Amino acid sequence: MIKILVCVKSSAPADAPLVINDSGAWIERGFSHTEAVPGRYDELALEQALRLKDQISGVMVDAISCGPTREIRVLRRALGMGCDNAIHILTGEEGFVPAITTAYRLSSAIRSRSYDLILTGLMSEDMNQGIVGQMTAEFLGMPCLTSCVSISVDAERRLVMVERDIEGARRQKLEMNMPALATVQACVTPPRYPSLSKILRAVSMEIETIEADPVTVHDRGEILTRLTYPTRRRSVRFLEGPSRQKASELVSILRSRAILG
């Protein structure tokens, strides 16, 4: 039996509007809880884990999320995709949470559960840092490999084999001893859609809830003081009117610049 855990987090749909709130230090949630979707890389991590479950007998895949109540929707989706169990570390807060706090909470919940392989997405859609996975591995004392584009396991030798891309258009093949953590950048197959039968099953499944203990928060004095909109590096001119009109205007502009013949 190989036990795999996938760490997931909800995000806003990619085209959801984003507005800085009155405090100036966080955003208005421009999307409702019902619109929350797993982050793109988290979905790839789920697909990667479920592929292993399809390929090897005796693989169990669980999903875990750390955040407010909206994470339940993402966990249900993970169950709908085929995960066996879901764990929710319930936090009260909306707003900025330092990565190290999340990693600490995840590792505290994971430690006693003896997973062989933990997968996370390469990075979240909101903080875009790509650091929670490595921190979690460190708290758990596990080896960790990042930016993986393919993952396989050798249950007998208790090895995780990965491939990853690095700068200079190079691909590395590496292996590590289980238990281990890998962050997922890509997967051979696109994330599967939840199947109707699994969705129906997921509705009745219980999601284990753990209250995040505020006392155990691992804080390193990291504070987000202010949010601003990016400054324009170029003064963009938006073309107006229907598509055809904009298209002819662009053609004229490019011809006047001798870019288009």
Add this chain to the structure above:
Amino acid sequence: MDNKVAVIVEHENSRVSPATLEAAAFAQELALITGSIISCVIVGGDALEISHQLAHELGITCEAVVVPGLSHYDGEAYRWALVTCFGELCPDWVCVAGTTQGLDLATGLAVRINAGCLANVEKMGEKDHRPVFSRSLFNGKVYGDFIIEPPAVLITQPGSFRYSQKSHDQKGHVQTIHLLDPPGNTRLISESRINDGDSGLSQASVIISAGRGIKSRENLALLKQAAGMFSRSSVAGSRPLCDDGWLPYNLQVGQTGAEVSPELYVACGISGAQQHLAGMRGSKFVVSINTDPNAPIFNESDIGIVDDFETFLNDFIEAAQDRS
């Protein structure tokens, strides 16, 4: 006692990576704000050679952590070596370039040395004699200002800080630590080049580039058709597209792909994440097509078109063919 800033050096074949020199430039700025002394830390079998080279070039102290047999980057071994070195050095600020290796190495290191961590730092300012670090969030839609208590690990976004070679009269010197028997829970089996061969991206004067917003792989044909309207043109894409296998990696523009500077860059359905912008900022003229008027790509564009890219490109092709 002075504060200390340490720069962790990424190197390969006895050469220091350009991104590390940028991180060193950032560290020098940080040292000025915080009144710190700065040193570089080099780990590996050939650490001594690189340390001498760097101490001479930068005029600062270099710590060579010599681990015989450690011929390539190994995150676990590097963290083990650095923790040993930091036991003596006790840096308040640790600066690392945010390459694939830097992100792999540094965040676990932060946990191990009980430090905070901030990734992808793009700018630094000062408020009340304290450094303020800025980085983009939400795929480039907003920027955040952060303060963080030392000790802290700061990971710089490649391309965000400039290194310029300065003449200096400090000699710089090298201190050496020898370590044996690194841990071996992760192992490099092989390394190969992917998609070897020149894609011609660097020679293209027009690049039509696709992001996730193009929605389907089939739509790449439309981009190719549009590229066909120009001479010396090429189709390219953002990293997620290449990760999904829609385009080969040698057509990827961005931090881990190609850095391009064509006469015209057309961004179709690209939101404008920092990692992509790093690869296309040098373009002479940028046209962006996106359904979201707030997409950060527009901040880097000369012409903005808020429309469905499919409809627009079809109209564009038609208009470009019309010579009347």
